[in-house]
Amino acid sequence: MIYTKIKGTGSYVPKRFLTNDDLAQIVDTNDEWIRTRTGIEKRHIVTDEYTIDLAEQAALEALESSHVAKEDIDLVIVATVTPDHYFPGIAQLLQKRLGLKTVTAFDINAACSGFLYALQIADKMIKSGAFHNALIVGAETLTRLTDWSDRNTCVLFGDAAGAMVIGTSDYDSIRTVITGSDGDDNSYLICDNVDLKDPYTNEKSTQDHIHMNGREVFKFATRIMPQMVRDLLEMNKMSIDDLDYIVAHQANLRIIDKAARDLNFSMDKMYVNINEYGNTSAASVPLAIDEAIRKGHLKRGDQFVTVAFGGGFTWGGALITY
Ligand SMILES: CC(C)(COP(=O)(O)OP(=O)(O)OC[C@H]1O[C@@H](n2cnc3c(N)ncnc32)[C@H](O)[C@@H]1OP(=O)(O)O)[C@@H](O)C(=O)NCCC(=O)NCCS
Structure with missing residues:
Protein backbone atom coordinates (compact mmCIF):
# COMPACT_ATOMS: atom_id res chain seq x y z
CA MET A 1 0.00 0.00 0.00
CA ILE A 2 1.43 3.38 -1.00
CA TYR A 3 0.58 6.30 1.27
CA THR A 4 0.94 10.01 0.49
CA LYS A 5 1.57 13.10 2.59
CA ILE A 6 2.09 16.85 2.37
CA LYS A 7 5.85 17.40 2.27
CA GLY A 8 5.89 21.17 1.98
CA THR A 9 3.74 24.21 1.28
CA GLY A 10 4.21 27.75 0.01
CA SER A 11 2.20 30.78 -1.03
CA TYR A 12 2.53 34.20 -2.56
CA VAL A 13 0.39 37.30 -2.97
CA PRO A 14 1.14 40.42 -5.00
CA LYS A 15 2.32 43.41 -2.95
CA ARG A 16 -0.35 45.86 -4.09
CA PHE A 17 -3.71 45.65 -2.33
CA LEU A 18 -7.04 47.46 -2.46
CA THR A 19 -8.94 48.21 0.73
CA ASN A 20 -12.72 48.44 0.84
CA ASP A 21 -12.37 52.20 1.04
CA ASP A 22 -10.28 52.14 -2.14
CA LEU A 23 -13.10 50.25 -3.88
CA ALA A 24 -15.66 52.73 -2.61
CA GLN A 25 -13.85 55.30 -4.80
CA ILE A 26 -14.54 53.15 -7.87
CA VAL A 27 -18.05 51.70 -7.34
CA ASP A 28 -21.09 52.45 -5.19
CA THR A 29 -20.11 50.41 -2.16
CA ASN A 30 -18.74 50.93 1.33
CA ASP A 31 -16.50 49.27 3.89
CA GLU A 32 -19.36 48.42 6.22
CA TRP A 33 -21.38 46.57 3.53
CA ILE A 34 -18.39 44.56 2.32
CA ARG A 35 -17.20 43.62 5.83
CA THR A 36 -20.59 42.58 7.17
CA ARG A 37 -21.75 40.73 4.02
CA THR A 38 -18.47 39.03 3.15
CA GLY A 39 -15.81 39.44 5.87
CA ILE A 40 -13.40 40.90 3.31
CA GLU A 41 -11.26 43.89 4.32
CA LYS A 42 -8.79 43.98 1.45
CA ARG A 43 -7.62 42.00 -1.57
CA HIS A 44 -4.21 41.83 -3.23
CA ILE A 45 -4.14 42.55 -6.95
CA VAL A 46 -1.62 42.14 -9.74
CA THR A 47 -0.44 45.14 -11.69
CA ASP A 48 2.67 43.90 -13.47
CA GLU A 49 2.72 40.19 -12.59
CA TYR A 50 1.06 37.30 -14.38
CA THR A 51 -0.29 34.01 -13.06
CA ILE A 52 3.05 32.29 -13.74
CA ASP A 53 4.90 34.86 -11.58
CA LEU A 54 2.64 34.12 -8.61
CA ALA A 55 2.82 30.36 -9.21
CA GLU A 56 6.62 30.45 -9.36
CA GLN A 57 7.03 32.21 -6.00
CA ALA A 58 4.58 29.89 -4.23
CA ALA A 59 6.21 26.82 -5.82
CA LEU A 60 9.72 27.89 -4.80
CA GLU A 61 8.56 28.27 -1.20
CA ALA A 62 6.81 24.88 -1.24
CA LEU A 63 9.88 23.17 -2.69
CA GLU A 64 12.12 24.77 -0.07
CA SER A 65 9.92 23.72 2.84
CA SER A 66 9.51 20.18 1.44
CA HIS A 67 13.27 19.44 1.28
CA VAL A 68 12.46 17.52 -1.92
CA ALA A 69 15.12 18.08 -4.56
CA LYS A 70 13.90 19.51 -7.86
CA GLU A 71 15.23 16.40 -9.64
CA ASP A 72 12.85 14.28 -7.58
CA ILE A 73 9.67 16.09 -8.72
CA ASP A 74 8.10 14.00 -11.47
CA LEU A 75 4.62 15.55 -11.69
CA VAL A 76 3.41 19.17 -11.89
CA ILE A 77 -0.28 20.09 -11.82
CA VAL A 78 -1.52 23.67 -11.81
CA ALA A 79 -5.14 24.52 -11.04
CA THR A 80 -6.16 27.82 -12.56
CA VAL A 81 -8.99 29.58 -14.38
CA THR A 82 -6.64 32.41 -15.31
CA PRO A 83 -3.82 30.85 -17.34
CA ASP A 84 -1.59 33.34 -19.13
CA HIS A 85 -2.08 31.56 -22.49
CA TYR A 86 -4.54 29.11 -23.96
CA PHE A 87 -1.39 27.07 -24.37
CA PRO A 88 1.23 26.33 -23.18
CA GLY A 89 -0.14 25.84 -19.70
CA ILE A 90 1.15 27.44 -16.50
CA ALA A 91 2.51 23.98 -15.63
CA GLN A 92 4.94 24.06 -18.57
CA LEU A 93 5.98 27.65 -17.86
CA LEU A 94 6.57 26.64 -14.27
CA GLN A 95 8.61 23.62 -15.30
CA LYS A 96 10.89 25.93 -17.28
CA ARG A 97 11.13 28.62 -14.57
CA LEU A 98 12.02 26.03 -11.93
CA GLY A 99 14.40 24.14 -14.21
CA LEU A 100 12.65 20.83 -13.65
CA LYS A 101 13.74 17.80 -15.62
CA THR A 102 11.28 15.98 -17.85
CA VAL A 103 8.08 15.71 -15.86
CA THR A 104 4.42 15.13 -16.56
CA ALA A 105 2.91 18.60 -16.35
CA PHE A 106 -0.55 19.96 -17.04
CA ASP A 107 -3.13 22.56 -16.01
CA ILE A 108 -6.64 21.83 -14.86
CA ASN A 109 -9.73 24.04 -14.56
CA ALA A 110 -12.35 23.24 -11.95
CA ALA A 111 -12.87 26.86 -10.88
CA CYS A 112 -12.44 27.50 -7.15
CA SER A 113 -12.39 23.73 -6.45
CA GLY A 114 -9.43 23.30 -8.79
CA PHE A 115 -6.82 22.71 -6.11
CA LEU A 116 -8.82 19.83 -4.60
CA TYR A 117 -9.12 18.30 -8.07
CA ALA A 118 -5.33 18.67 -8.51
CA LEU A 119 -4.78 17.08 -5.11
CA GLN A 120 -7.04 14.15 -5.95
CA ILE A 121 -5.34 13.54 -9.31
CA ALA A 122 -1.80 13.81 -7.89
CA ASP A 123 -2.69 11.68 -4.87
CA LYS A 124 -4.06 8.91 -7.09
CA MET A 125 -1.15 9.12 -9.55
CA ILE A 126 1.34 8.70 -6.70
CA LYS A 127 -0.69 5.95 -5.03
CA SER A 128 -0.70 4.09 -8.36
CA GLY A 129 3.07 3.80 -8.07
CA ALA A 130 3.72 5.63 -11.34
CA PHE A 131 4.87 8.91 -9.73
CA HIS A 132 6.67 9.80 -6.50
CA ASN A 133 6.61 13.54 -5.81
CA ALA A 134 4.12 16.04 -7.18
CA LEU A 135 4.22 19.82 -7.15
CA ILE A 136 0.62 21.03 -7.14
CA VAL A 137 -0.26 24.69 -7.41
CA GLY A 138 -3.38 26.83 -7.32
CA ALA A 139 -2.59 30.16 -8.97
CA GLU A 140 -4.97 32.90 -10.02
CA THR A 141 -5.02 36.46 -11.29
CA LEU A 142 -8.79 36.68 -11.10
CA THR A 143 -8.77 40.47 -11.03
CA ARG A 144 -7.91 40.30 -14.75
CA LEU A 145 -11.45 38.97 -15.26
CA THR A 146 -13.07 41.38 -12.83
CA ASP A 147 -15.52 44.00 -14.03
CA TRP A 148 -14.47 46.91 -11.84
CA SER A 149 -17.81 48.61 -12.44
CA ASP A 150 -19.86 45.67 -11.08
CA ARG A 151 -20.15 46.04 -7.30
CA ASN A 152 -21.77 42.60 -7.01
CA THR A 153 -18.50 40.89 -7.96
CA CYS A 154 -15.55 43.28 -7.92
CA VAL A 155 -15.44 43.48 -4.13
CA LEU A 156 -15.05 39.72 -3.76
CA PHE A 157 -11.96 38.59 -5.65
CA GLY A 158 -8.19 38.83 -5.24
CA ASP A 159 -5.00 37.38 -6.71
CA ALA A 160 -2.70 34.79 -5.12
CA ALA A 161 -0.95 31.45 -5.49
CA GLY A 162 -0.57 28.53 -3.12
CA ALA A 163 1.57 25.44 -3.67
CA MET A 164 2.13 22.05 -2.12
CA VAL A 165 4.62 19.25 -2.62
CA ILE A 166 3.05 15.88 -1.95
CA GLY A 167 4.83 12.56 -2.10
CA THR A 168 5.06 9.04 -0.78
CA SER A 169 4.75 8.63 2.96
CA ASP A 170 5.34 6.04 5.66
CA TYR A 171 1.93 6.81 7.22
CA ASP A 172 -1.58 7.37 5.85
CA SER A 173 -1.66 11.17 5.74
CA ILE A 174 -3.73 12.25 2.72
CA ARG A 175 -6.47 9.85 3.64
C1 LIG B 1 -22.41 38.26 -3.19
C2 LIG B 1 -22.97 38.27 -1.79
C3 LIG B 1 -21.92 38.78 -0.84
C4 LIG B 1 -24.16 39.21 -1.77
O1 LIG B 1 -24.67 39.23 -0.45
P1 LIG B 1 -26.24 39.22 -0.20
O2 LIG B 1 -26.46 39.36 1.26
O3 LIG B 1 -26.76 37.96 -0.86
O4 LIG B 1 -26.69 40.50 -0.95
P2 LIG B 1 -27.78 40.61 -2.10
O5 LIG B 1 -27.24 40.01 -3.36
O6 LIG B 1 -29.08 40.10 -1.56
O7 LIG B 1 -27.84 42.17 -2.26
C5 LIG B 1 -28.38 42.99 -1.24
C6 LIG B 1 -28.28 44.43 -1.70
O8 LIG B 1 -26.91 44.83 -1.63
C7 LIG B 1 -26.53 45.42 -2.87
N1 LIG B 1 -25.12 45.21 -3.11
C8 LIG B 1 -24.54 44.19 -3.81
N2 LIG B 1 -23.21 44.35 -3.79
C9 LIG B 1 -22.95 45.47 -3.07
C10 LIG B 1 -21.78 46.13 -2.72
N3 LIG B 1 -20.57 45.70 -3.08
N4 LIG B 1 -21.88 47.24 -1.96
C11 LIG B 1 -23.08 47.72 -1.58
N5 LIG B 1 -24.23 47.13 -1.89
C12 LIG B 1 -24.16 46.01 -2.65
C13 LIG B 1 -27.42 44.76 -3.89
O9 LIG B 1 -27.52 45.56 -5.04
C14 LIG B 1 -28.72 44.65 -3.15
O10 LIG B 1 -29.36 45.88 -3.20
P3 LIG B 1 -30.96 45.96 -3.37
O11 LIG B 1 -31.53 45.26 -2.16
O12 LIG B 1 -31.21 47.42 -3.42
O13 LIG B 1 -31.25 45.24 -4.64
C15 LIG B 1 -23.44 36.84 -1.36
O14 LIG B 1 -24.59 36.48 -2.06
C16 LIG B 1 -22.38 35.81 -1.59
O15 LIG B 1 -21.32 35.84 -0.99
N6 LIG B 1 -22.65 34.82 -2.45
C17 LIG B 1 -21.67 33.79 -2.75
C18 LIG B 1 -20.62 34.37 -3.67
C19 LIG B 1 -19.44 33.47 -3.82
O16 LIG B 1 -19.04 32.81 -2.91
N7 LIG B 1 -18.84 33.49 -5.01
C20 LIG B 1 -17.67 32.76 -5.33
C21 LIG B 1 -17.88 31.29 -5.26
S1 LIG B 1 -16.41 30.42 -5.58
Missing part, protein backbone atom coordinates in the same frame (compact mmCIF):
# COMPACT_ATOMS: atom_id res chain seq x y z
CA THR A 176 -9.41 10.64 1.39
CA VAL A 177 -9.94 13.17 -1.39
CA ILE A 178 -13.38 13.61 -2.95
CA THR A 179 -14.56 15.78 -5.82
CA GLY A 180 -17.81 16.33 -7.65
CA SER A 181 -19.56 18.46 -10.21
CA ASP A 182 -23.06 19.49 -11.28
CA GLY A 183 -23.10 21.10 -14.70
CA ASP A 184 -26.83 21.85 -14.52
CA ASP A 185 -26.04 25.01 -12.56
CA ASN A 186 -23.19 26.18 -14.78
CA SER A 187 -24.56 29.67 -15.44
CA TYR A 188 -24.63 30.93 -11.84
CA LEU A 189 -20.92 31.72 -11.84
CA ILE A 190 -19.48 32.18 -15.28
CA CYS A 191 -16.92 34.01 -17.38
CA ASP A 192 -17.27 33.51 -21.12
CA ASN A 193 -14.36 32.77 -23.39
CA VAL A 194 -14.00 34.16 -26.91
CA ASP A 195 -17.11 34.45 -29.08
CA LEU A 196 -17.76 32.32 -32.12
CA LYS A 197 -16.14 34.07 -35.06
CA ASP A 198 -17.67 34.04 -38.50
CA PRO A 199 -14.75 34.03 -41.00
CA TYR A 200 -16.68 36.31 -43.36
CA THR A 201 -17.51 39.06 -40.89
CA ASN A 202 -14.58 38.29 -38.56
CA GLU A 203 -15.97 40.33 -35.72
CA LYS A 204 -13.52 41.12 -32.98
CA SER A 205 -14.04 39.25 -29.70
CA THR A 206 -14.22 41.18 -26.49
CA GLN A 207 -12.99 39.84 -23.16
CA ASP A 208 -15.86 38.83 -20.92
CA HIS A 209 -15.97 39.40 -17.16
CA ILE A 210 -17.14 37.35 -14.20
CA HIS A 211 -20.94 37.10 -13.88
CA MET A 212 -22.45 35.71 -10.73
CA ASN A 213 -25.81 34.97 -9.15
CA GLY A 214 -24.59 35.52 -5.58
CA ARG A 215 -27.66 34.15 -3.83
CA GLU A 216 -27.66 30.87 -5.78
CA VAL A 217 -23.92 30.43 -5.18
CA PHE A 218 -24.46 31.16 -1.49
CA LYS A 219 -27.23 28.54 -1.23
CA PHE A 220 -25.12 25.93 -3.00
CA ALA A 221 -22.00 26.68 -0.93
CA THR A 222 -23.77 26.49 2.43
CA ARG A 223 -25.27 23.13 1.45
CA ILE A 224 -22.22 21.46 -0.09
CA MET A 225 -19.56 22.43 2.47
CA PRO A 226 -21.10 20.72 5.53
CA GLN A 227 -22.20 17.81 3.35
CA MET A 228 -18.62 17.19 2.19
CA VAL A 229 -17.29 17.34 5.75
CA ARG A 230 -19.91 14.81 6.89
CA ASP A 231 -19.16 12.52 3.92
CA LEU A 232 -15.42 12.59 4.60
CA LEU A 233 -15.93 11.87 8.29
CA GLU A 234 -18.31 9.01 7.56
CA MET A 235 -15.93 7.47 5.00
CA ASN A 236 -13.21 7.50 7.68
CA LYS A 237 -15.49 6.43 10.56
CA MET A 238 -14.72 9.65 12.40
CA SER A 239 -16.80 12.24 14.19
CA ILE A 240 -16.58 16.02 14.00
CA ASP A 241 -14.89 16.02 17.44
CA ASP A 242 -11.92 14.15 15.89
CA LEU A 243 -11.07 17.18 13.74
CA ASP A 244 -8.52 19.77 14.86
CA TYR A 245 -9.27 22.16 12.01
CA ILE A 246 -11.35 22.83 8.95
CA VAL A 247 -9.68 24.83 6.19
CA ALA A 248 -12.46 25.94 3.88
CA HIS A 249 -12.38 27.84 0.60
CA GLN A 250 -12.39 31.52 1.51
CA ALA A 251 -15.35 32.89 -0.47
CA ASN A 252 -17.46 34.54 2.22
CA LEU A 253 -17.10 34.60 6.00
CA ARG A 254 -20.85 34.05 6.33
CA ILE A 255 -20.58 30.83 4.31
CA ILE A 256 -17.79 29.58 6.60
CA ASP A 257 -19.73 30.63 9.68
CA LYS A 258 -22.90 28.88 8.51
CA ALA A 259 -20.97 25.67 7.77
CA ALA A 260 -19.46 25.76 11.27
CA ARG A 261 -22.89 26.23 12.86
CA ASP A 262 -24.43 23.41 10.78
CA LEU A 263 -21.62 21.08 11.79
CA ASN A 264 -21.67 22.21 15.42
CA PHE A 265 -17.97 22.97 15.04
CA SER A 266 -16.20 25.85 16.79
CA MET A 267 -15.57 28.89 14.58
CA ASP A 268 -12.19 29.14 16.35
CA LYS A 269 -11.16 25.98 14.52
CA MET A 270 -12.32 27.18 11.08
CA TYR A 271 -9.28 28.78 9.44
CA VAL A 272 -10.09 32.28 8.23
CA ASN A 273 -7.98 34.67 6.16
CA ILE A 274 -10.62 36.01 3.78
CA ASN A 275 -10.30 39.40 5.50
CA GLU A 276 -6.76 39.70 4.08
CA TYR A 277 -7.14 38.27 0.59
CA GLY A 278 -10.78 37.97 -0.51
CA ASN A 279 -11.68 35.03 -2.73
CA THR A 280 -8.58 33.88 -4.62
CA SER A 281 -10.30 30.95 -6.38
CA ALA A 282 -8.03 27.91 -6.86
CA ALA A 283 -5.32 29.60 -4.77
CA SER A 284 -7.59 30.01 -1.76
CA VAL A 285 -7.23 26.54 -0.20
CA PRO A 286 -3.44 26.07 -0.61
CA LEU A 287 -2.85 29.67 0.53
CA ALA A 288 -4.94 29.06 3.66
CA ILE A 289 -3.28 25.69 4.39
CA ASP A 290 0.19 27.20 3.98
CA GLU A 291 -0.66 30.09 6.30
CA ALA A 292 -2.26 27.79 8.87
CA ILE A 293 0.91 25.68 8.92
CA ARG A 294 3.31 28.63 9.04
CA LYS A 295 1.35 30.32 11.83
CA GLY A 296 1.42 27.10 13.86
CA HIS A 297 -2.33 26.42 13.73
CA LEU A 298 -1.82 23.16 11.85
CA LYS A 299 0.82 20.88 13.33
CA ARG A 300 2.12 17.45 12.31
CA GLY A 301 -0.36 14.85 13.55
CA ASP A 302 -3.36 17.22 13.41
CA GLN A 303 -6.42 15.93 11.60
CA PHE A 304 -8.09 18.42 9.33
CA VAL A 305 -10.60 18.63 6.54
CA THR A 306 -10.21 21.04 3.65
CA VAL A 307 -13.19 21.84 1.42
CA ALA A 308 -13.84 24.00 -1.60
CA PHE A 309 -16.65 24.80 -4.03
CA GLY A 310 -16.78 26.82 -7.21
CA GLY A 311 -18.28 27.62 -10.57
CA GLY A 312 -19.62 24.74 -12.58
CA PHE A 313 -20.75 23.94 -9.91
CA THR A 314 -17.76 21.98 -8.70
CA TRP A 315 -16.70 20.88 -5.25
CA GLY A 316 -13.90 19.00 -3.56
CA GLY A 317 -12.73 18.02 -0.11
CA ALA A 318 -9.97 16.10 1.63
CA LEU A 319 -9.41 14.53 5.01
CA ILE A 320 -5.76 14.76 6.00
CA THR A 321 -3.73 13.71 9.02
CA TYR A 322 -1.00 16.30 8.72
